[in-house]
Amino acid sequence: MxxxxxxxxxxxxxxxxxxxxxxxxxxxxxxxxxxxxxxxxxxxxxxxxxxxxxxxxxxxxxxxxxxxxxxxxxxxxxxxxxxxxxxxxxxxxxxxxxxxxxxxxxxxxxxxxxxxxxxxxxxxxxxxxxxxxEEDERRERERDDARVYGExxxxxxxxxxxxxxxxxxxxxxxxxxxxxxxxxxxxxxxxxxxxxxxxxxxxxxxxxxxxxxxxxxxxxxxxxxxxxxxxxxxxxxxxxxxxxxxxxxxxxxxxxxxxxxxxxxxxxxxxxxxxxxxxxxxxxxxxxxxxxxxxxxxxxxxxxxxxxxxxxxxxxxxxxxxxxxxxxxxxxxxxxxxxxxxxxxxxxxxxxxxxxxxxxxxxxLAGITWGRQERLAYKASDGLALDGLLVLPPGKTRADGPFPLVTIVHGGPYYRQADELTVHWVPTGQWLAAAGFAVFMPNPRGGSGHGHEFAASVAGAVGIDDWTDIVTGIDLLVAEGVADPERLGIGGGSQGGFMTAWAVGQTDRFRAGVMLAGISDWGQMIGAGEMAEYDGTLGGSTGWEGVGPHRHDALSPVSHASKVTTPVLILHGEVDPNVPLAQGEYFHRALLAHGVEHEYVIYPREPHSIAERAHQLDVLRRSRGWFTRWLQ
Structure with missing residues (x-):
């Protein structure tokens, strides 16, 4: 095989x-x-x-x-x-x-x-x-290229x-x-x-x-x-x-x-x-x-x-x-x-x-033995219907548990994890399952697939109910004997990277985290990200409303860095316009200041989605190696 x-x-x-x-x-x-x-x-x-x-x-x-x-x-x-x-x-x-x-x-x-x-x-x-x-060509030739907003x-x-x-x-x-x-x-x-x-x-x-x-x-x-x-x-x-x-x-x-x-x-x-x-x-x-x-x-x-x-x-x-x-x-x-x-x-x-x-x-991919992929349906703490996926190591069933569990949170937040083959250059279900992990891929509120109100509920409240949606799913898998509570990891890219940084500042349950192109500070996103109005709505404030504290400060993972004890792998593209590199840099400096075990990796030339072959290989191998180091 x-x-x-x-x-x-x-x-x-x-x-x-x-x-x-x-x-x-x-x-x-x-x-x-x-x-x-x-x-x-x-x-x-x-x-x-x-x-x-x-x-x-x-x-x-x-x-x-x-x-x-x-x-x-x-x-x-x-x-x-x-x-x-x-x-x-x-x-x-x-x-x-x-x-x-x-x-x-x-x-x-x-x-x-x-x-x-x-x-x-x-x-x-x-x-x-x-x-x-001709004037454009002259300006370029003579490097007379000062940019004036609106001109x-x-x-x-x-x-x-x-x-x-x-x-x-x-x-x-x-x-x-x-x-x-x-x-x-x-x-x-x-x-x-x-x-x-x-x-x-x-x-x-x-x-x-x-x-x-x-x-x-x-x-x-x-x-x-x-x-x-x-x-x-x-x-x-x-x-x-x-x-x-x-x-x-x-x-x-x-x-x-x-x-x-x-x-x-x-x-x-x-x-x-x-x-x-x-x-x-x-x-x-x-x-x-x-x-x-x-x-x-x-x-x-x-x-x-x-x-x-x-x-x-x-x-x-x-x-x-x-x-x-x-x-x-x-x-x-x-x-x-x-x-x-x-x-x-x-x-x-x-x-x-x-x-x-x-x-x-x-x-x-023909002939690959895939890990068993299960559909999950469960209720949030407030009774809201939720779904997600569970991928078990190839050849294993629930009866072989408990397994080390890695929770992978999707980006967006307006996105979803459909019941599709979970193989991609980012850490995904089948890639991690092949290394012996059970993988939980939740669809917390804020995502697509459940109507407008479900998606809109995270405006000004990222990291609140969507976070408890994820925790509820993890608790369910622990209670069912699938997940080993002493070997839990969490990771994700973009909004999933935010949720990873948020999670390790809210609890010490996780033994490892992988933050890929994640948000650490909503204020910086409004000042340097390419979707300021959207990010300001997610974070709940912009910073120019007046003297703080601001809503986005309370919802920024960097504000909770003093409580982090989980080892974190931070991965970020150097020229990311969507979630600028400063987001990863800020969290790295915060963890450094508090003496938290972590590794910070920058991918030259890469935007929000890592494209170069060597870099994609590094993301896959390094992230799986990180979880293996701390969970197995």
Missing amino acids: PELTADLIVDGKVPRNPVISPDGRWVVYPAHPLSKAGEHPVSALWVVAADGSAPPRRLTAGTAADTAPKWSADSRTVYFLSDRAEWGKRQLHRIRIDGGEAEALTTWKSGISDHLPLADSATVALTAVDEPT RVRNARLRLLSLADKEVSTPVGLPDRHVTHLAQRHDGGALALLTQVDPEVSSAFRDTRVHLFDLETGEARELGGTPASPSALTWWRSGDEWRIALLATTPPTLVGGEAVISLDLSGEMRNLSAGMPVCPQSLAAPATGGLLALFADGLDTALYRLSGGEFTEVSTVDGFANSLTTSSSGEVVAAVMSTSYQPIEVHAGPQAGPYARLTDMRPE
């Missing part, structure tokens, strides 16, 4: 964002390596028959970052972005699915941000920042590419705002644009709007504002009326469950998923009318169809599913899916299922 090794995990590939052809015959998808072997990321485009009648075949070589595939209206050509001409600068290309070489369509000096082939088959809508002027903002603007002469034009009349998403009516009508005030990530929480652009007249108008952090812009038709749908945080909050928001052409907004105990995560609209959505439903995923103004469940997918796409008729849908012992693969089928697996991206 093959052994699960760190190399085996990071050397795999994963399909992302599949797109089904309008005629429903083909699915194109990028295949992304899980780790970056060289300086630049690479990915290849593949195509597969939607009915499984032909195996996948590669469209592009994968020597550059080939991403964002989209179909032509006749389902014969795939348009995509690639940086093959200049690393890091994407240009638009197209390739026929019946063979041949890819053709470059743009040479825009600043690169292309996004694209959308239009229904007229003669034009492609693009988003791109302005090309550098020289590099907003991505709408551009139109004529396929006849490959000329790019810039429509006038649109506001000077950053365009993040494009969508066109299926009948070839107006373009919808999702915009924010500037490219800063935090702007998605402050000021986002939908604009309409008439391709025939060149007229533009603002349709209305949106709730925070919108995405998945989609035209859909209800009877004879065209409307726009998108995903956004349930208004009026900045922290909470996502909602399906619909705007009619007068700008009137409606929350189509209000009150649902599930959370939308992907939208698709057939040209024939109606709206489809994938909803996170506890540990599983469900496909819903809008009917009579309300969503009705069409089918249920065991485990994880996302990136929904549909044919023009709506008869065939596709998505990426993963179950307990099967990695993420592309699946397709009729709306009501069954969904056939079309890809086999991880053949190297």
Whole structure:
């Protein structure tokens, strides 16, 4: 039997964002390596028959970052972005699915941000920042590059590419705002644009709007504002009326469950998923009318169809599913899916299922003996229904316990642990189980899969009820004889890293902790993180309300560092914009000041998600070694 090794995990590939052809015959998808072997990321485009009648075949070589595939209206050509001409600068290309070489369509000096082939088959809508002027080039050449807030903002603007002469034009009349998403009516009508005030990530929480652009007249108008952090812009038709749908945080909050928001052409907004105990995560609209959505439903995923103004469940997918796409008729849908012992693969089928697996991206995992993965359902201390997963060491059952138990907390907090194969470059269930640990992966409140109120309950209260949700699950596993109370560990990344730092300051029960890209101080997050408004809502205050003490001080792990006795492994990317390195540095200095056993590791060049192969291997081996040192 093959052994699960760190190399085996990071050397795999994963399909992302599949797109089904309008005629429903083909699915194109990028295949992304899980780790970056060289300086630049690479990915290849593949195509597969939607009915499984032909195996996948590669469209592009994968020597550059080939991403964002989209179909032509006749389902014969795939348009995509690639940086093959200049690393890091994407240009638009197209390739026929019946063979041949890819053709470059743009040479825009600043690169292309996004694209959308239009229904007229003669034009492609693009988003791109302005090309550098002579003054821009002089400033760069002479290092006259002082940055003044609000000046020289590099907003991505709408551009139109004529396929006849490959000329790019810039429509006038649109506001000077950053365009993040494009969508066109299926009948070839107006373009919808999702915009924010500037490219800063935090702007998605402050000021986002939908604009309409008439391709025939060149007229533009603002349709209305949106709730925070919108995405998945989609035209859909209800009877004879065209409307726009998108995903956004349930208004009026900045922290909470996502909602399906619909705007009619007068700008009137409606929350189509209000009150649902599930959370939308992907939208698709057939040209024939109606709206489809994938909803996170506890540990599983469900496909819903809008009917009579309300969503009705069409089918249920065991485990994880996302990136929904549909044919023009709506008869065939596709998505990426993963179950307990099967990695993420592309699946397709009729709306009501069954969904056939079309890809086999991880053949190297065949024959691995996985640890038994169990679903958990339990009640919080206040009676709230909770769920999670338990992974036991391979070949073991509960009767072989108690085991050393590692609790791995997911990020977000608006995320979830679905019942999927738990193998990734971060410390995950199967990787730790293979070393003899039982692994508990809880879904505490604040996450997705249980509706808006469940997710919103952590606003200004991170580390309170969500922490007790985790403790309750650990206590249950101890009481059932699964977990050895003298050998408990905790770890996680991002929000899971915060929860690790928080946990070791609240109790001395844990013998080891692994804090990966974790938050130690909410005040610093507001001052240096890329989502200040969101983080301020999570932490409960910003610091500029007046002289403290502030709510976020009480909820910051560094405030409780004097009580820490647990050995902690701190792992952090050096150029993380989401959770800046100062967060790990602050906790390291606090533990140093209090004489707490710990190890502090910085990964050069790495952002929030560790990408380089050697670094991913180090995260896996070092974290498992840390738990082995202290728990076994």
